[in-house]
Amino acid sequence: MLNVSVVSPEATLFDGEASSVVAPAFDGEVGILENHAPMITVLGQGTLRVEGATPMRFHVSGGFVQVVDNTVRVVTEKATPA
Amino acid sequence: MAKGRELVGRIKTTENTRKITRTMEMVATSKMKRASDRVVAARPYAKALGDVISSLFNADLAERFPLLRQPAAERRAALLLITANRGLCGGFNANLIKEARLTVGYLEGKGVQVDLHVVGRKGIGYFRYVGRDVVMARTDIGDVPTARDAASLVDGLMADFISGAIDAVYVVHSKFNSVLSTPPHTERVLPVAAPQRAGAGRDYLLYPSAETILTELLPSYVRNAVYRALVETAAAEQAARRTAMKSATDNAGEMLNLLRRTYNRARQANITQEIAEIVGGAAALQG
Numbered sequence: 001m002l003n004v005s006v007v008s009p010e011a012t013l014f015d016g017e018a019s020s021v022v023a024p025a026f027d028g029e030v031g032i033l034e035n036h037a038p039m040i041t042v043l044g045q046g047t048l049r050v051e052g053a054t055p056m057r058f059h060v061s062g063g064f065v066q067v068v069d070n071t072v073r074v075v076t077e078k079a080t081p082a
Numbered sequence: 083m084a085k086g087r088e089l090v091g092r093i094k095t096t097e098n099t100r101k102i103t104r105t106m107e108m109v110a111t112s113k114m115k116r117a118s119d120r121v122v123a124a125r126p127y128a129k130a131l132g133d134v135i136s137s138l139f140n141a142d143l144a145e146r147f148p149l150l151r152q153p154a155a156e157r158r159a160a161l162l163l164i165t166a167n168r169g170l171c172g173g174f175n176a177n178l179i180k181e182a183r184l185t186v187g188y189l190e191g192k193g194v195q196v197d198l199h200v201v202g203r204k205g206i207g208y209f210r211y212v213g214r215d216v217v218m219a220r221t222d223i224g225d226v227p228t229a230r231d232a233a234s235l236v237d238g239l240m241a242d243f244i245s246g247a248i249d250a251v252y253v254v255h256s257k258f259n260s261v262l263s264t265p266p267h268t269e270r271v272l273p274v275a276a277p278q279r280a281g282a283g284r285d286y287l288l289y290p291s292a293e294t295i296l297t298e299l300l301p302s303y304v305r306n307a308v309y310r311a312l313v314e315t316a317a318a319e320q321a322a323r324r325t326a327m328k329s330a331t332d333n334a335g336e337m338l339n340l341l342r343r344t345y346n347r348a349r350q351a352n353i354t355q356e357i358a359e360i361v362g363g364a365a366a367l368q369g
Contacts, residue, residue: 007130009229009309011123025289040134041289042298063302064295066134068284075130077229077302 002034003071004050006058008079018052021072023065032067039067043076057082086352089345093338100334106170107327113225114261114320120226121258121317124310131303137284138292138299146293149240149274149300153249158195160217160239160248161186164255164311165202166319167221172326174256174264174319175204181266182254189252197248201235201312225316232309236271240304243272255311256318262325264318271307274300 004021006014021032024046032039045061063076144150163182165175182205186196199218200206206219218238223231242248251272256264288295 005126007126009124009127009232009306010120012126027290030289037287038284039287039289040138040295041287042295062298064134064299066130066286068286073130075127075134 006074006079008076013058013079013081014050014056018050020051022049023074024048032072034070036067041065047082048074086345086348089341093341093345096334096338096341100331103327103330103334107324107331110320110324110327114317114324117317117320118258120313124313128306128310131299131306135299135303138296143292143296147296147300148244152273156194156249158248159189159250159252160197160199162199162253163205164315165205167203169204170326171319171323174322177266178254178256179205179208181268185252185254185268223312227312227316229309232312233305236305236308240301253308253311255315258314258317261321264321271304274303
């Protein structure tokens, strides 16, 4: 399982477990599964999908995704639940 | 009972004032709760941003980023003072203004030209009163500051810093350590202080490159520093108002006790005197 958190300047929108994350990177979508190599990538604009027991969708724009040791941090300037 | 009636009036006004200050205390308490929740909610973002910047940061890259430029000498600096739009919060605004004045004095003592940017009606009022030019005066930032407010405040300053028009940006705000500790604080947000890397740092896959990521994140980092300053000051304002209104309510209570005691004593003295007069009169008739 992945430990996923979605944070914006104003609030933490999601913090929990997920099986996979699909994020809108600057050049297209990037999928993250378990045991992904450590990665930092810049986000573009689009829909962030967090798949797990309860799938979640967020509109995000700008910021970055950090993946390290099965922990995914989506840090974005603007995020709204979709 | 001329004195008695006067006392009744004073008791009533004190009661009314106490009613107002107690209400303000309760309003401030609930606003403060929500404001301090926002302070806490802002922490994960700041931490994540700081972590990533420090893990990407190295001295070679530093020289290529205008936001990390360390000017050889400060000639001109911007000072962003954040105060409240409203008063009745004890020494809150006065403390912030004093901190700003000290910082301005210190900088000017070093020969730095200081541009003042002020948020909040109270700070603007003060500097207008002393006749100092304020470059930017903002009163449209309310109890719930947003990241967009912070961006609108600091984006212009960042552009000025990059173009070299100013060499530093300071923010004077209140730190929200706890409800009882909200000291004024001066923070230099530009140039960005090089964050220290903790430990060896991991080998990340970087898309598209460390440079692009930093280009993207450094402005966010600066905006976030200002956003945090706004949120903490908003929470500190409510904390200060709560404390001030609590002591006002307590003082009104004490004053009421004293007034009631005085009133009752006057009333009793009056009755005693009337009885004495009646008894005296009756005795004279019998005599």
